Amino acid sequence: MKLIKNILLFSFIIATSCSTDDEIQSQKPESKDIISLEYEGKRFDFKNLHHGKYTDKDRNLIGFFAEAEIVIDDQHKNRVLLLFKTDFKNNVEFAGIEFTPFKPAPTYPHNVYAYVYQYIMTQHGSPFKIDIKMENGRITGSFEGYVHRSADPFDMTHMDPVYLSAGTIDIEAKSDNN
Amino acid sequence: MKKLTKLKNVNFVFLGTSLLMLGISACSSEDVLENVEQEVNYASRDETANFEMIFANEKEIAMRDFSIALVKSLNQSLQFRQIIKNEAEEAINLDPEVLIYKIKNLGTETGTVESLINSNLSGRNLYDIFEIMPTLTVLVPELPEEEFNAENWDTSTEIPAVAVRLFTSNDTPIILSDNSQHVISKEIIPAFPVVVVKENERIISNRQSNFLEIEGDPFFVGENFSFKFSSPYFSKWFLRPFFRNDQKLVDAYNFSKDIEGWQRDYIYYGIEPANPNGPYTYDYSETIGTMTTEQPQALYSKISEQTGDPFINPLIHPNHNMSHWKDGGYEFCFRVTSNSKAGAGQAQNFKFPVRADQLFELEYERGTGLLGALGYFTFKDISSKSYNPNIPTIGWNLETKATEFIITIFEEDSTEEINQSISVDSEFATNFGIDINLGISEIVKLGLKFGGSTKNTRSNSISVKKTLITDDLGDYVINFQDKVILSETVTGFGNLYPKRFYGANNGYIKFNYYPKAVQ
Numbered sequence: 001m002k003l004i005k006n007i008l009l010f011s012f013i014i015a016t017s018c019s020t021d022d023e024i025q026s027q028k029p030e031s032k033d034i035i036s037l038e039y040e041g042k043r044f045d046f047k048n049l050h051h052g053k054y055t056d057k058d059r060n061l062i063g064f065f066a067e068a069e070i071v072i073d074d075q076h077k078n079r080v081l082l083l084f085k086t087d088f089k090n091n092v093e094f095a096g097i098e099f100t101p102f103k104p105a106p107t108y109p110h111n112v113y114a115y116v117y118q119y120i121m122t123q124h125g126s127p128f129k130i131d132i133k134m135e136n137g138r139i140t141g142s143f144e145g146y147v148h149r150s151a152d153p154f155d156m157t158h159m160d161p162v163y164l165s166a167g168t169i170d171i172e173a174k175s176d177n178n
Numbered sequence: 179m180k181k182l183t184k185l186k187n188v189n190f191v192f193l194g195t196s197l198l199m200l201g202i203s204a205c206s207s208e209d210v211l212e213n214v215e216q217e218v219n220y221a222s223r224d225e226t227a228n229f230e231m232i233f234a235n236e237k238e239i240a241m242r243d244f245s246i247a248l249v250k251s252l253n254q255s256l257q258f259r260q261i262i263k264n265e266a267e268e269a270i271n272l273d274p275e276v277l278i279y280k281i282k283n284l285g286t287e288t289g290t291v292e293s294l295i296n297s298n299l300s301g302r303n304l305y306d307i308f309e310i311m312p313t314l315t316v317l318v319p320e321l322p323e324e325e326f327n328a329e330n331w332d333t334s335t336e337i338p339a340v341a342v343r344l345f346t347s348n349d350t351p352i353i354l355s356d357n358s359q360h361v362i363s364k365e366i367i368p369a370f371p372v373v374v375v376k377e378n379e380r381i382i383s384n385r386q387s388n389f390l391e392i393e394g395d396p397f398f399v400g401e402n403f404s405f406k407f408s409s410p411y412f413s414k415w416f417l418r419p420f421f422r423n424d425q426k427l428v429d430a431y432n433f434s435k436d437i438e439g440w441q442r443d444y445i446y447y448g449i450e451p452a453n454p455n456g457p458y459t460y461d462y463s464e465t466i467g468t469m470t471t472e473q474p475q476a477l478y479s480k481i482s483e484q485t486g487d488p489f490i491n492p493l494i495h496p497n498h499n500m501s502h503w504k505d506g507g508y509e510f511c512f513r514v515t516s517n518s519k520a521g522a523g524q525a526q527n528f529k530f531p532v533r534a535d536q537l538f539e540l541e542y543e544r545g546t547g548l549l550g551a552l553g554y555f556t557f558k559d560i561s562s563k564s565y566n567p568n569i570p571t572i573g574w575n576l577e578t579k580a581t582e583f584i585i586t587i588f589e590e591d592s593t594e595e596i597n598q599s600i601s602v603d604s605e606f607a608t609n610f611g612i613d614i615n616l617g618i619s620e621i622v623k624l625g626l627k628f629g630g631s632t633k634n635t636r637s638n639s640i641s642v643k644k645t646l647i648t649d650d651l652g653d654y655v656i657n658f659q660d661k662v663i664l665s666e667t668v669t670g671f672g673n674l675y676p677k678r679f680y681g682a683n684n685g686y687i688k689f690n691y692y693p694k695a696v697q
Binding site (some may be wrong): 052053054055056057058061065083098100104105111112114115116118149150151152153154155158176 | 330460483516518524526527528529531567568569572573575576577579594595596597
């Protein structure tokens with residue numbers, strides 16, 4: 001009888017250790033986190049955000065990032081990543097954005113690739129406005145403006161930026177998904 | 179239903195130990211290849227689940243019912259087999275697939291395809307199944323060693339089995355031509371004629387909400403359903419552009435080969451010995467070209483360790499059915515870091531998805547004894563293929579940028595941490611100015627290489643948000659003075675000009691990075 005119990009225990013351990021992410025996620029309450037924006041005339045609501053640590057060069061925790069993607073089909077998708085410096089209490093500072101639209105290559109459309117638009121250059125007359133606040137552990141706010149592939153003035157003369165409008169943020173300030 | 183292997187006289191100790199070992203091996207992620215080999219040993223000739231129980235939802239049950247009817251119909255009608263073969267050879271989006279709705283009105287010996295299948299369906303008809311799955315598709319797979327494919331299918335003698343591609347299981351239900359029903363392990367590839375019932379992931383019907391938003395006209399309009407490719411680029415009618423040698427690159431090779439000059443001097447500035455000064459042209463951009471690996475096993479082990487990455491799953495596959503890989507793809511990032519005279523340097527990221535079958539080729543080993551006496555293939559080895567993402571990155575103007583770029587390559591997995599920053603020492607060329615003899619007022623590069631000037635070396639801190647816990651595939655230094663074309667080989671088909679590969683000794687990735695015309 002003890003042997004059978006042990007077998008059942010082994011089976012239980014194996015079954016639980018092999019649980020899929022979906023099964024784990026289904027036990028968690030649905031997150032309210034959302035980043036929304038308009039790009040090329042379409043609205044994108046990024047949900048199911050993935051959170052991670054933002055660290056300095058000594059790997060001290062100085063904030064967090066939140067990223068998500070919207071899959072359009074099996075090769076085309078848009079991804080957004082926002083980076084914040086924060087004490088996870090009341091203070092928050094915007095630390096960067098990456099917007100990554102995957103598109104067919106213009107000369108060889110069977111290939112899909114993405115430029116990562118990550119630079120904001122208000123000082124070069126290409127404004128990116130963001131207004132955020134932090135209350136009760138959540139960051140809320142809005143953003144709008146141009147993001148660029150490169151901040152080099154030479155590159156900016158021939159690399160078109162993309163414009164993100166009607167951006168809204170409503171996310172929990174945390175550095176992991178737990 | 180046949181049950182070919184049965185556990186007999188198995189004591190509980192052995193059962194418990196086996197369960198534990200199977201659990202450990204199933205959960206291990208360190209060496210998938212090794213696990214595949216082990217599992218093949220355990221399960222290669224066994225059925226892995228109950229046929230009736232493996233169909234988990236409405237769509238899978240619809241595919242089950244259709245498959246049972248399909249086997250009977252293939253048995254009964256040579257003309258139906260010929261229709262499937264012909265349509266598969268015609269191909270949808272280059273894959274040997276047959277959209278069942280598209281052929282339902284074609285004639286067989288006893289009526290239409292639809293009436294033939296309906297006569298073999300019990301309790302429902304084909305229209306019911308279309309209502310659940312309009313893009314119901316039959317794939318005629320290309321089996322290893324040309325064991326079976328649409329081209330060599332002898333419809334007069336070969337009546338294929340029918341396998342079902344499920345959404346919820348990697349194992350494969352299969353119905354043999356004698357109508358016997360089985361489930362075979364995911365590691366097994368049949369070595370006998372088989373077709374696969376699946377939902378087509380690259381076609382959408384007018385029942386889907388985004389149908390009107392998808393660019394292009396339907397490629398087939400029926401009584402109740404219309405069909406489009408989910409991207410116009412999946413259409414076989416989309417013509418691929420023709421590539422040829424870029425004469426400017428060839429000229430740069432010819433001008434520079436005798437004097438050990440810089441090919442990029444000619445490509446970006448038109449500079450050659452007889453014409454030593456020239457303005458920058460925006461016509462070219464450094465481009466990520468062909469990538470491959472000399473160590474496919476090492477690369478595979480390096481980048482397939484995360485959940486969501488593809489791993490080998492040899493049976494007639496999911497997303498891209500000519501390959502044998504578990505769902506998912508790789509996403510590569512090429513980060514090009516260049517120092518700038520304007521101040522802080524720049525890092526630009528270029529990302530692209532790559533399917534496993536675009537990077538790797540699988541080799542197989544033949545076995546016998548599947549489901550009695552049938553043949554099968556299992557995975558044996560992995561070799562490399564080449565993929566050309568063809569991504570224009572940055573033009574290389576030495577007036578503003580340093581003489582080297584650093585390319586960092588990684589395969590992106592779920593990111594845990596983002597960290598700052600790296601510092602790069604760079605050399606800048608200083609031989610730029612006005613040449614009144616050229617009759618233009620813009621700044622030009624004065625002279626070959628660094629001209630008569632001294633180089634200017636300085637360190638700029640480049641702010642790079644470094645993603646930790648990714649599959650780092652190395653840093654590669656690209657110098658402006660690197661040869662673009664390495665040699666010339668005269669052939670009967672024209673001259674070949676192989677381009678430089680970076681990373682040939684790295685072990686993971688090697689790739690072309692060269693100037694390519696962008697306008």
